[in-house]
Amino acid sequence: MREPKEKALRMSIRHGDTVKVMAGRSKGKTGKVLSVDLAKHRITVEHVNMIKRHTRPNPSKNVKGGILEKEGTIHVSNVMLVCPGCGKHTRAGHATLPDGTKTRTCRRCNTTFEN
DSSP states (O other): OOOOOOOOOOSSSOOOOOOEEEESSTTEEEHHHHHHHHETTTTEETTSSSSEEEEOBGGOOOOOOOOOOOEEEEGGGEEEOOOTTTOOOOEEEEEEETTTTEEEEETOOOOBBBO
8 A cells, every 4th residue: 555645845935035044053144045845844045054074085076075065954944035125034925916827925015026
């Protein structure tokens, strides 16, 4: 018997959005979303949650060894969208435009987020 697939969370945060970290080690930092993992409910934000990765040199793949710093993932519940209009962190509302398309809007100033 097959197990049912777990539904992926529908998130209002997308690749390219500007977000502010509200909890955790990087609290207060803002950055651009680099990647979104819907299945695990995690996102990667530039210059947030930096982790160190020890790598071994591999000349065949042209990889230098040493300690690399890169962004780690952060749970989506720990970030909030930053509105391009008012510049404050906000929740995203949803509105239907007159032509029938759905869009995300700022709950504070009703500015639409670019998709």
